[in-house]
Amino acid sequence: MPIFMGKHVCSCANGHTGFSPDSVEPHHAPDLALEPVHLEIEIELFIPERKAKLKVTHTLLARDAGASRIALNGVGFQDLKVKGAEFSYDGQTIDLTLKPLKRGDEKKVTLTYLVDEPASGILFSSPDEDYPEAGFWAVTDHETERARHWLATIDHPSVRPTLEFKITAPEDVYALANGLKVGEKSLKGGRKETHWKLDIRCPAYLTCFAVGRFTRASDGEFEGRELAYFAPDYHTEENLIRSFGRTGKIMAWMSKKFDFDFPFPKYYQFAAPGIGGAMENISLVSWDELFVLDEVFAKEFTWLVDQINVHEMAHSYFGDIVVCRDFSQVWLKESWATYTESLWLEDQYGADEAHYDFYRNAQAYFSEADGAYKRPLVTRNFESSWDMFDRHLYPGGACRLHTLRKELGDKAFFRGVKAYLKKFAGHTVETEDFRRCLEAESGRTLTRFFDQWMYNPNYLSLKVEYSWDKDKGEGRLEVNQTQEGQAFAFDLDVLVVVDGKPTTHTFRVTKSKEHCSFSAKSEPTQVHINPQGNVLMKLEFDPGETLLRAGLDSDLLLARIHAAKTLATKPTKANVDAVWKRYAKEKFWGAKQELLEALADFGTQHAEGLFTQAVKDESDPMVLQSLFSSARKYKNQDIKDAISERLSKGDLPYLAARAAWITLGKYRDEAPLVEIADAARKEGFGGVEQWGAIEALGETREALAAEILMERTRRGATSARNRAMAATTLGRLGAFLDKRAQAQIVEHLEALLRDPETKVGSGAVQGLVELKARGSVAKMRTFLKRLPAQDAVSLGRVVEKVHAPEDQKVLALEKELEELRKSYRGLEDRLAKLEPTKSES
Incomplete structure (x- = not known):
């Protein structure tokens, strides 16, 4: 899934900011007399x-x-x-x-x-x-x-x-x-x-x-x-x-x-x-x-570039030769192009790559559905056509296509897809055209499937309870659908390992609450739910620490990830050691990323020590960016020194260096401001590492960083993209500075609204919003008139956030916490000066 810097890259430059309310007029294709x-x-x-x-x-x-x-x-x-x-x-x-x-x-x-x-x-x-x-x-x-x-x-x-x-x-x-x-x-x-x-x-x-x-x-x-x-x-x-x-x-x-x-x-x-x-x-x-x-960039980025290449070429079939009739149907091109990436990974690199792509797609979709809004995959109710190009469409739609494939089986599914392409090549299509082709080739009625997966704003959410009845030799599962609205109908795969042999039991679930059971000669040593990601679902399943630790050694990637993520909520030494042991022998880069994130989530001193070792030793370019990002969950001198040393060698790939600089910036007044500022002045190949250093300046919350960021917004100082980032970061930083500094920053950002590059002006809008600059709203609205309609709608939603009072409360609490941290560090310094040295005692 080509998500990069928080945005889907197979689309326009401006990020997605929200979705329209149901009161918006529905959109239809134009008449063509x-x-x-x-x-x-x-x-x-x-x-x-x-x-x-x-x-x-x-x-x-x-x-x-x-x-x-x-x-x-x-x-x-x-x-x-x-x-x-x-x-x-x-x-x-x-x-x-x-x-x-x-x-x-x-x-x-x-x-x-x-x-x-x-x-x-x-x-x-x-x-x-x-x-x-x-x-x-x-x-x-x-x-x-x-x-x-x-x-x-x-x-x-x-x-x-x-x-x-x-x-x-x-x-x-x-x-x-x-x-x-x-x-x-x-x-x-x-x-x-x-x-x-x-x-x-x-x-x-x-x-x-x-x-x-x-x-x-x-x-x-x-x-x-x-x-x-x-x-x-x-x-x-x-x-x-x-x-x-x-x-x-x-x-x-x-x-x-x-x-x-x-x-x-x-x-x-x-x-x-x-x-x-x-x-x-x-x-x-x-x-x-x-x-x-x-x-250098190829070491960590070739994988993503190839995915994008697959995605854009897939549009030659889904979107270019078979064209969506209107924007309500864009999943027929974007969801399909995203899912084709998974098919490529599966055929070229095997199950782990495909399963990890499914996992990341699902997590990206859940983050939007839980954190912003839920919408049907197919809908005519949007304010701007650009509203449709979100994480529901790309990763969410790809996961739904995968669920559909597993519902039908590979032979029927791909027969239907091929028939659909041949029948509608050179024509426009709607969702029902695709459904009918699949029905014709499979003999299945798919109206319920499409109603619950394509036309329903919700997703499947499961809580599964497991128990073992020793006397009956029976495993029991209580399956609860916890999503809002209607119950989904789906096949639930349960993989159990008994005496070293895996067996998959499949149960048809159609109700909100169901009980399922299986027989076994002895108590299973592993129990996994939906272990191959055949169904898009958010799963809550905790079979106990013993089974979870055993699950870390499953042959199935999703089972290993689920075990690690669930163990991370149980911060015992045994669980930390089990995750570390698995990480030490893990070969697949995606699993290593997730294991390291779990290690960071434990939050214990023991886990911190092991994580610090990973920061020092990990060498896989595909893992480093995630590793340095996860390091933000711990803040200790050893991790800071290890990251600084790795940056000083100058051999990190660019995305890894970007993440490393941002992590160092989060050390606030202990951050190496001189080194960060130096990195922010060097554009480098593609400006990627510089991008990270610019963000890091904002994380330091130091007044001196504001001067450096202002200089980076100057026309000619760096690329338009990084100038825009500097403008946004300047506003984010200013929220933690005194009123005099804030007034200077507001004046500077307002001037950037007149920059010939609208990208820079958009960055300035983001910065003013970060500052809650209510006095700048009129100027920001004037700037929006320079933009194409779809960008003005998207950025206009951001501008309206200036009026959100709850954000001011959060900001005040963050400022108060930062002042307490500074006071605490000052107290530590004074105590250190009072403490006698060994020679004095």
């Missing part, structure tokens, strides 16, 4: 000026007799002219009126206009005084409804014209777009026109171009489809191949897995700053340049 069936885009780019001139020609097909009106999205266009229709334009919507057409008639309408520094949709970059080394490029980034900021179109997935691009740009750039290149010609003034054509229907959010001075890495072809990767020219071919060089292998696996030839004529991928994640544009996938790997 006049349907755009072909789109010709002639665009001339002026990259340093961040402008583009466009001539856009729509071929409209009358689906009904008398059709004469159509509304196109188009935000902030200048000098708009229309040929072939009368029009009106309010800055958001272009209403076209044609002479009534006969059913089946086609009509061309041409629009010309200028876009000047669009709020979204196109990202521009060129060198300037503050960033003389910046790349030279213009690229698109559309999900969910951003194309409208430069392209006159119906910005909705149900509208899917075929495409032609004619791109005019400087002669020394690559000009890439969807489909196949059909020509290129030189023009006067050192410019050229590049012509691309896509004969497959394509919605606006998947329409894409990338124009710039790029490094190109060619990677051969797969069954006649060219594979190539692009990034700004300061990147190397070697790093591009290191990042994306498994693409051909993934494509071969996927086309075989789904019994469906790859549906598009090429597969290009490009990376650029500001994308914020990755996006499945047809035949031209976009990535944030954060995912371009050097040799």
Whole structure:
């Protein structure tokens, strides 16, 4: 599951902030009496000026007799002219009126206009005084409804014209777009026109171009489809191949897995700053340049980059060739793409990798469902389409697909999936289309399953009690469904080990409370519930310490994790030693992460000593980031010194170093402020380690850190992403400083609201919210008007939190606790000075 820095990376840059109330009007697909069936885009780019001139020609097909009106999205266009229709334009919507057409008639309408520094949709970059080394490029980034900021179109997935691009740009750039290149010609003034054509229907959010001075890495072809990767020219071919060089292998696996030839004529991928994640544009996938790997970054990040690669390619099937009819149905693309990651791991690396992916998906989904809101996977009630792109959709939906697969069995499930892809290729779909294909191939009625898993806002939560009846030779289970609402119907697997032999008993559960039993020749030495993750559930199950310690040695990963997590709530020396022993011999990186987290959760002095040893000795790059993050649960000099020493060697991979700096920052006034500040001034590869040092400055709660953070927000000081992080961190830090410092920080953050990079302004909004700067609300609301609607809705919810009084109470308590800590440390210092030395006694 590609969750990185708390966000899902296969999506837009702005994080998810909430979900709309039920009172919001439901959303539906637009009427298409006049349907755009072909789109010709002639665009001339002026990259340093961040402008583009466009001539856009729509071929409209009358689906009904008398059709004469159509509304196109188009935000902030200048000098708009229309040929072939009368029009009106309010800055958001272009209403076209044609002479009534006969059913089946086609009509061309041409629009010309200028876009000047669009709020979204196109990202521009060129060198300037503050960033003389910046790349030279213009690229698109559309999900969910951003194309409208430069392209006159119906910005909705149900509208899917075929495409032609004619791109005019400087002669020394690559000009890439969807489909196949059909020509290129030189023009006067050192410019050229590049012509691309896509004969497959394509919605606006998947329409894409990338124009710039790029490094190109060619990677051969797969069954006649060219594979190539692009990034700004300061990147190397070697790093591009290191990042994306498994693409051909993934494509071969996927086309075989789904019994469906790859549906598009090429597969290009490009990376650029500001994308914020990755996006499945047809035949031209976009990535944030954060995912371009050097040799060091590859040690800990290749796994995630490959997962994202699988995810975006899966959209070629789920989302691109089979298209969701509207945003209420987006699980049919995003949940499927996320689940395809698990299928890849299962087929390439085995059960542990797949089970761990399921576990992490489930935990990510539960964190949102328990901590923020619960919603059905399929719903029309949302304020912004971007609201749908949350952890319910990605990991939650993937877990539901896995549960569905296990309900049907592999043969019936994959028969149904293949039939669905073949039947609906080139068409739009809804959830019921998928259900009916599965029913046809399995003979099962799945309405109850879909009602409880897809249309129900709740998830399955189980509390299971276990006992052994020695006289009857019988194990007994009391199964209680503790979720709100209706009871789920599902198969519950119970694995028991008797005399060293595992046996799985399966019980059909349909009621809120049920009793199940099994017979055995002797008392089991291990008992595990849902040990292979066949059903998405939150499980509370404590069979006792003896069985739990034995469970640490299970062959099944989820059983080992459950045992460790449950033992961590029972902080005895025997339990600590058992978890440590398992960690010492564990081979799988995911299990090591969870065992170390359990060791941190024990919270005892004995566990602390063992954890400190792990901080000193652990060398697996896939484990280090999690290890240093878990170290925040202990604060002792030995751990601090061990982390500092490892950082001083300079050989930690970047994410591990990022986590290490943040952990050191949490030592507050004992944190190595000079070293943290030095790290915050060095951007380094990808800016990842710097990112951590910037966050660490905020964790120190030291007034001097505010000056350093202010400097890091300066244009030219570092990347826009890290400037935004510095702005947010500055506000977080300011909440613990005196009123004079807070006033200075508020003034600084308010100035950043006017920064040309809206990413930085958004970071400043987050910082002002952290400060509860009520006096800045009007300025923040003014800033929101610069953003595309979906971002304004999301960030607007954050702004409204400024008025939450309970947050002020929490902040006051944290300040009081911090003052008590400082007083206690001061008392310790005074006592130390009064204590006689050995020579004096």
